[in-house]
Amino acid sequence: MKAKQYFKTLAVLATLPFWSLSCTDAWEDHYGDGSTAGTTADAPSLLEHLQADAELAEFLRVVKHVGYDAVLTSPQSLTLWAPVITKAQADSVIAVYEAQKHEVDNNGNLRKDKDNYAITQFLQNHIALAGRSCSSLTNESVRMWNGKYMTMTDKDLDGVPYVAKNIVARNGIMYKLKGKETFFPNVREALELQEELDSASHFFKMFDVYTLDEQSSVMQDIVDGEIVYADSVMTLSNALYARLGYIQREDSSYIYLAANDDVWKQEYDKYLTWFTYINDSKMANRDSLIQLNARYAIARGRFFNINDQKNEYNDSIINTHHVNSKDYYGLNVFQKPKQEKGILAGLTPIKCSNGLLYKDATGRIDDSLTFTYKRYISPLNRNNYKSRLIKTESSGSNDTYSPQVAVTTRNIVESTILYGDPIVEIDPETGEEVVSYPQTVVKFPELKDKQYAEIRPASYQGVTNNKTNLYFYLQNTFSGLYYNVYMVMVPEYARENYDPDEVLPCPFKVYYSERALNPTTGKIEKADPESGDFTAEESVNVPTGETHSSNATTFLASGTDVDLICIQKAVPTAKHGPFKYASYNSFASVSPTQRYRIETTATPIQLKNKTYTNALRINRIIYIPFATKEEAEAFELNPSDLSNLKEYKE
Numbered sequence: 001m002k003a004k005q006y007f008k009t010l011a012v013l014a015t016l017p018f019w020s021l022s023c024t025d026a027w028e029d030h031y032g033d034g035s036t037a038g039t040t041a042d043a044p045s046l047l048e049h050l051q052a053d054a055e056l057a058e059f060l061r062v063v064k065h066v067g068y069d070a071v072l073t074s075p076q077s078l079t080l081w082a083p084v085i086t087k088a089q090a091d092s093v094i095a096v097y098e099a100q101k102h103e104v105d106n107n108g109n110l111r112k113d114k115d116n117y118a119i120t121q122f123l124q125n126h127i128a129l130a131g132r133s134c135s136s137l138t139n140e141s142v143r144m145w146n147g148k149y150m151t152m153t154d155k156d157l158d159g160v161p162y163v164a165k166n167i168v169a170r171n172g173i174m175y176k177l178k179g180k181e182t183f184f185p186n187v188r189e190a191l192e193l194q195e196e197l198d199s200a201s202h203f204f205k206m207f208d209v210y211t212l213d214e215q216s217s218v219m220q221d222i223v224d225g226e227i228v229y230a231d232s233v234m235t236l237s238n239a240l241y242a243r244l245g246y247i248q249r250e251d252s253s254y255i256y257l258a259a260n261d262d263v264w265k266q267e268y269d270k271y272l273t274w275f276t277y278i279n280d281s282k283m284a285n286r287d288s289l290i291q292l293n294a295r296y297a298i299a300r301g302r303f304f305n306i307n308d309q310k311n312e313y314n315d316s317i318i319n320t321h322h323v324n325s326k327d328y329y330g331l332n333v334f335q336k337p338k339q340e341k342g343i344l345a346g347l348t349p350i351k352c353s354n355g356l357l358y359k360d361a362t363g364r365i366d367d368s369l370t371f372t373y374k375r376y377i378s379p380l381n382r383n384n385y386k387s388r389l390i391k392t393e394s395s396g397s398n399d400t401y402s403p404q405v406a407v408t409t410r411n412i413v414e415s416t417i418l419y420g421d422p423i424v425e426i427d428p429e430t431g432e433e434v435v436s437y438p439q440t441v442v443k444f445p446e447l448k449d450k451q452y453a454e455i456r457p458a459s460y461q462g463v464t465n466n467k468t469n470l471y472f473y474l475q476n477t478f479s480g481l482y483y484n485v486y487m488v489m490v491p492e493y494a495r496e497n498y499d500p501d502e503v504l505p506c507p508f509k510v511y512y513s514e515r516a517l518n519p520t521t522g523k524i525e526k527a528d529p530e531s532g533d534f535t536a537e538e539s540v541n542v543p544t545g546e547t548h549s550s551n552a553t554t555f556l557a558s559g560t561d562v563d564l565i566c567i568q569k570a571v572p573t574a575k576h577g578p579f580k581y582a583s584y585n586s587f588a589s590v591s592p593t594q595r596y597r598i599e600t601t602a603t604p605i606q607l608k609n610k611t612y613t614n615a616l617r618i619n620r621i622i623y624i625p626f627a628t629k630e631e632a633e634a635f636e637l638n639p640s641d642l643s644n645l646k647e648y649k650e
Contacts, residue, residue, distance in 0.1 A: 040168050040169065040170050041170055042170070043168050043169050043170045044169060044170065045072060045073045045169055045170055045171055046072040046073070046078060046080050046169045046171055046172055046174055047063070047069050047072035047073045048073075048169075049082075049167055049169055049174050050063065050072070050082060050174075053082075053176070055084050055176075056082050056084065056176070058085050058086060058087055058089065058090035059082055059083055059084070059085055059090070061090050061094075062085075062090050062093050062094060062118070062122070062123070063123070065094050065097065066094075066097050066113070066116075066118055066119055066123065067113075068119075068123055071127075072171075073171070074171060075171055076129070076171060076172075077129070077130050077131045077171060077172045078127055078128065078129060078130070078131065078171060078172040078173075079127065079128040079129075079130065079131055079132040079142075079172055079173045079174075079175070080126065080127055080169075080172065080173075080174045080175070081126045081127070081157050081160075081174075081175045081177050081181065082126065082174060082175065082176055082177065083126060083160070083177040083178075083179055083180040083181065084163065084176070084177065084178060084179065085179070085180055089180065093118050093122050094118070096116075096117050096118045096122075097116055097117075097118035097119070100115070100116045100117060100118070101113075101116065114210065120146050121146070121183040121185075121189075122180070122183065124144060124145035124146035125144055125145075125146055125148060125181050125183050126144070126177075126180070126181055127144065127145045128142050128143065128144050128145060129145060130172075131172040131173040132152065132173055133166045133173050134152060134153070134154045134165060134166060135154055136154050137154075138152060138153055138154045139151070139152075139153050140152055142157075143250075147250050148183070148184060148250060148353060149250060149353075150181065157175065157177065157181065158181055158182075160177050160178060160179055160180070160181055161177070161178045162175050162176065162177060162178070163176040163177065163178055164176040184352070184353045185352055185353065186247065186248060186249070186250060186352050186353045186354040186355075187247035187248075187254055187255075187256050187352045187354055187355050187356070187357050188204070188241075188247045188248040189248075189352075190350050190352045190357045191204070191247075191256065191258055191357060192205075194258075194350075194357075194359065196260045196261050196262075196359065197258045197259075197260060197261070197359065198261055199259070199261045199264035199265065199268075200258045200259060200264060200298075200299065203240075203295045203299060204238065204240055204241070204299075207238045207239050207240045207241075208237075208238055209237045209238065209239075210237075240296075240299070243300075244299065244300060244303040244320055244321075245303035245304075245305060245320045247303070247354070247355070249354060250353055250354055251354070252305075252354045252355070253305070253306040253307055253354055253355050254303060254304065254305055254306060254354060254355040254356075255303075255304040255306060255317075255349075255355055255356045255357075255358065256302055256303055256304070256355070256356075256357055256358070257302040257304070257343060257344070257358045257360050257364065257365070258302065258357060258358065258359055258360060259298055259299075259302070259360050259363070259365075260359055260360060260361050262361065263360055263361060263362065263363045264298055266363065267297070267298045267363060268294050268295065268298060271293070271294035271297045271298065272290060272291070272294045273479065273480040274294070274297070274372075274478040274479055274480050274481060274582060274584075275289075275290045275293040275294055275297075275478070275479065275582050275584070275585075276290065276479035276480065276580065276581055276582055277289065277290060277479075277581060277582055277585075277590065278515055278517055278581050278593065279517070289585065289587070289588075292586075292587065293584070293585060293586055293587070296586050296587075297367065297370075297371055297586075300321060300370060300371065300586070301319050301321065301332060301365045301367075301369070301370035301371070302319070302360075302365060303319055303320045304317055304318070304319050304320065305320055306355055306356075308320075313337055313338070314336075314337075314338060315335070315336065316333055316334060316335050316336070316337070317333075317334050317337040317343070317344070318332060318333050318334075319332045319334075319370070321370065331369055331370070331373050332369060332370055333369070334369070343360075343364040343365065344358060344364075347359065347360075368625075371584075372478060372481070372625050374622060374623075374624045375474075375475070375476065375622070375623055375624075376620040376621060376622040376623070377472065377473075377474065377475060377620065377621050377623075378449060378451075378453075378620050379407065379452075379453035379455065379470075379472070379618045379620070379621070380409055380449075380451060380452075380453050383473075383475075384472060384473055384475065384621075385407075385470055385471060385472050385473065386470075386471045386473070386530070387403035387404050387405050387469070387470055387471075388404045388405075388469035388470065388471065388527050388528060388597070389401035389402065389403065389404060389526065389527045389528070389529070390402060390403075390404040390458075390460075390465055390527065391526070392460045392461070399526070401526055401527070402458070402460060403458060404457060404458060404465055404467075404468075404469050404470075404527075405455050405456060405457055405458055405468055405469065405470055406455075406456055406457075406458040407453050407454070407455050408453070408454045408455075408456075409451055409452075409453060409454075410451065410452055410453075410454050410494075410495045410617075411450060411451055411495060411496075412447065412449075412450050412451060412452060412490065412494050412495065412619070413494065413495060413496055414443070415441055415442060415443045416441075416442050416493045416494065416495075416496075416498065417439050417440070417441055417442075420437060420438035420439075420440065421437075421438075422435050422436070422437055423435070423436050423437070423438065442493070447488070447562070447619055447620075447642055447643070449619055449620055451619075452490050452494065452617055452618060452619040453616075453617070453618050454615055454616070454617050455468055455470055455615065455616040455617075455618065456468060456614065456615045456616075457614060466602070466603070466604050466607060466614060467599060467600050467601075467614060468508075468598070468599070468600040468614050468615070468616050469597065469598070469599045469600075470597070470598050470616070471528075471530075471595050471596070471597050472595060472596045472597075472598065472621055473592035473594070473595045474583070474592055474593075474594040474595065474596075474621075474623055475583065475592055476583055476584040476585075477579055477582060477583050477584060477592070477593065477594055477623070477625075478579065478582050478584055478625055479578070479579050479580055479581050479582040480578050480579070481578050481579060481625040481626060481627060482570040482571065482578045482579075482625070482626045482627075482628065482629050482631070482632040483568070483570075483571040483578075483579065483623050483624065483625055483626070483632070484566065484568065484569050484570070484571070484623070484624045484626070484632050484635055484637070485566075485567045485568045485571055485596070485621065485622070485623045486564055486565060486566050486567060486621070486622040486623070486624075486637055487563075487564075487565045487567055487618060487620075487621050487622075488562065488563070488564055488565075488618070488619040488620050488621075488622065488642065489506070489557040489562070489563040489565060489616070489617055489618060489619070490562050490563075490617045490618075490619050491503060491558070491559050491560055491561060491562070491617065492504070492559065492613075492615075492617065494562070494617070501610060502613060502615065503559055503560065504559045504610060504611070504612055504613040505556055505557060505558055505559040505560075505612055505613070506556070506557040506559060506600060506602070506612060506613050506614065506615060506616060506617075507550055507554050507555070507556050507557075507600065507601045507602055507612055508554070508555050508556075508557070508598055508599060508600045508601060508616065509539065509540075509553060509554055509555070509598075509599050509601055510539075510540040510555065510567050510568075510596055510597070510598060510599075511537040511538065511539055511540060511596065511597040511599070512537065512538050512540050512568070512571070512594070512595075512596055512597075513534040513535050513536065513537045513538065513594075513595055513597075514534065514535050514579070514580060514581065514593055514594055514595075515533055515534055515535075515581060515591065515592075515593040515594075516532075516533060516534055516535050517580075517581075519532050519533045520532035520533075534595065537597060539553055540553075540567060540568055540596075541553055542554070542555060543566050543567075543568060543569045545566075546565065546566045548563055548565040554601055555567070557616075557617075559613065562619075562639065562642075564637065564638070564639045564642065566637070567596065569632055569633050569635075570626070570629045570632040570633050571594075571623075571632075578629075579593070579594060580593075581593040596621075598616060600614040600616065602614045622637070624637070
């Protein structure tokens with residue numbers, strides 16, 4: 001904290017007026033004008049040039065205090081823009097250096113010089129690698145040692161005038177500046193400078209990895225065949241920036257809406273309860289993973305690449321997750337961001353060298369638009385379901401079990417023709433019977449998935465099981481939230497060349513279970529090899545108001561329409577409250593912790609008489625999270641919503 005205060009003091013002192021300086025004859029006699037070509041081997045070093053000028057004494061004091069005198073005497077070719085600064089300014093920079101030199105992070109490590117503001121934001125802000133002289137034609141962008149870009153002309157550097165220029169040294173070129181250059185932070189650096197954003201800044205720094213940049217480092221000597229560096233330039237990489245946005249790169253252009261410490265704590269405490277994982281031997285560092293996901297949930301929706309926005313993001317603004325995941329169907333999109341109630345409304349940005357930093361003090365990012373969104377699973381993905389098993393052969397203790405069902409992928413047609421009962425008429429001219437069939441064209445509602453899975457009992461050795469039994473697993477769920485779960489069922493004639501005799505309703509029951517905290521080690525049910533990992537199944541009652549049912553415990557797909565069937569509201573039940581365990585993990589895969597078993601109930605007689613079918617024709621299963629039971633129970637999903645659901649396909 002103190003270091004930030006010192007740096008702010010330095011920034012204020014930088015605005016004080018400097019005395020007027022000009023190139024004097026004495027200066028020219030001592031240094032020359034730098035225009036003479038020839039060898040520089042006998043020229044003074046950059047450090048010796050500083051030592052020879054009394055007006056640069058305070059800058060020299062800073063250089064020596066932080067150990068950069070070795071850098072300015074190294075053989076590495078550099079360009080130094082030496083500023084005339086006051087004693088107060090020098091004291092302020094040194095105070096920053098000393099304060100940060102003794103800072104200790106959460107792991108007990110001292111701050112390294114590569115992260116010290118006195119070096120990165122002051123000294124390296126006045127040094128560039130390689131010698132650069134100027135002429136009357138010079139007007140170019142120069143990359144400083146800290147990565148900042150400044151405009152160099154024959155009269156000034158980024159607007160700060162030269163007192164003298166093209167001063168030849170044996171290890172580079174020196175310029176004398178009338179004053180110090182202003183440090184212009186990028187979004188990451190600006191984030192670090194805001195005290196009320198410490199939580200966000202600390203989270204990102206946890207992922208910092210520095211590697212030596214040999215080409216940019218300043219070599220001092222070679223000892224025993226090894227290069228010794230006067231100063232080592234380290235290149236920063238960060239796995240979170242690679243996922244979310246390169247707010248540390250000078251050649252990028254980003255907006256970051258940072259949660260202040262109060263918002264960060266509020267959301268962190270909330271999200272901790274959403275990432276409760278089962279503590280089994282397969283999950284290492286469970287507690288750390290919970291904390292990591294909670295922090296990532298806060299940060300992930302707040303990065304915006306300016307180059308990806310349209311209309312200067314007046315109408316809408318999209319975050320980087322929207323760009324990277326095209327299946328999000330409008331998620332991670334925030335409407336009218338600058339207008340009333342928009343995520344940027346009323347906020348004043350901090351201008352940075354590579355974009356803008358906004359501070360969020362109220363919690364402006366809706367998690368339902370970023371990661372707790374509506375989801376659906378497709379039965380076409382074998383990771384989403386498992387078949388219940390059936391005994392197919394018996395040989396004493398070595399019984400053989402096989403999948404109870406067969407799954408066929410079918411394409412949905414845009415419309416189909418239904419043929420009614422035959423109409424027999426007599427041709428008045430010939431007296432012969434003429435048979436015709438009435439035709440009805442049926443249009444299907446628009447579905448994002450143009451396929452469905454037809455699931456039927458499998459046949460083994462000529463014997464067909466009468467029931468369809470299948471487990472569906474909900475992927476990426478959250479603990480502490482309530483879920484509404486829906487099935488989208490399609491009729492037989494949703495495909496080409498359908499069988500008219502199969503246009504029948506399908507009755508089925510639903511059973512629910514959660515992965516157990518302590519798996520059973522006893523006898524496992526043969527039909528369900530995972531029975532020991534899950535709690536005992538509970539029969540799911542038909543929710544109040546659901547019309548697709550034949551009784552309180554049996555659901556019924558019509559067989560003639562695309563049916564949206566609500567399986568449960570505020571899952572699992574009022575008895576148990578929200579989900580106990582999460583399976584959503586942004587950094588690794590976690591086994592699903594909730595599953596449903598769908599079992600058809602048509603009897604052999606009903607199947608024979610064509611009263612019902614035992615074929616499940618499932619387009620998808622939708623599950624939607626809610627923070628409270630009341631929200632879940634009040635929510636209604638309508639068939640007309642199926643064509644425009646903002647959801648993510650797992």
